[in-house]
Amino acid sequence: MDIVFTSEEFAEVERFKSLYPQPKAAIMPVLWMAQKKFGWLSEDVMRYVSSIMNLPYSHVLGVATFYTMYFKKPMGHRHVQVCTNVSCMLRGGEDIFNHISEKYGIGHNECAADGDISLEEVECMGACGGAPMIAINEDFYENITIEQIDAILAGLK
Numbered sequence: 001m002d003i004v005f006t007s008e009e010f011a012e013v014e015r016f017k018s019l020y021p022q023p024k025a026a027i028m029p030v031l032w033m034a035q036k037k038f039g040w041l042s043e044d045v046m047r048y049v050s051s052i053m054n055l056p057y058s059h060v061l062g063v064a065t066f067y068t069m070y071f072k073k074p075m076g077h078r079h080v081q082v083c084t085n086v087s088c089m090l091r092g093g094e095d096i097f098n099h100i101s102e103k104y105g106i107g108h109n110e111c112a113a114d115g116d117i118s119l120e121e122v123e124c125m126g127a128c129g130g131a132p133m134i135a136i137n138e139d140f141y142e143n144i145t146i147e148q149i150d151a152i153l154a155g156l157k
């Protein structure tokens, strides 16, 4: 896939820039757009974002590597984030992580060989009241059980 935004996507970049006193602050939504389009933030993608945002590559790299939501390598079609921070840990978050890890043979920040699923252990995602919680792609699942996770993942194949 060519690393290039469409004219509609360029318009969206401009819209993001207009939302901030300093256009460079739009780097986060633009990186998110790039990740959604290209799948992950390769060096080529980050260099492309650097060029269209008129920012040094080092700045783009710094933002992309600071936030875990930006993938620096290919991840799965189903990306599962499991919170093991305090509230979730006390309600079985680590058991959930271990279950998924063993079932699919992948560890933290790893992707299955076929690219179908990836797993990430994450810090608090602000849904402590619904602990234990996980996220699959951009959807949150709260008060989740291992049995429910297995059913959800099976339904998302």
Ligand code: FES
Pocket: 083, 084, 085, 086, 087, 088, 089, 123, 124, 125, 126, 127, 128, 129, 131, 133
């Ligand atoms: S501790 Fe898991 S969402 Fe806050």
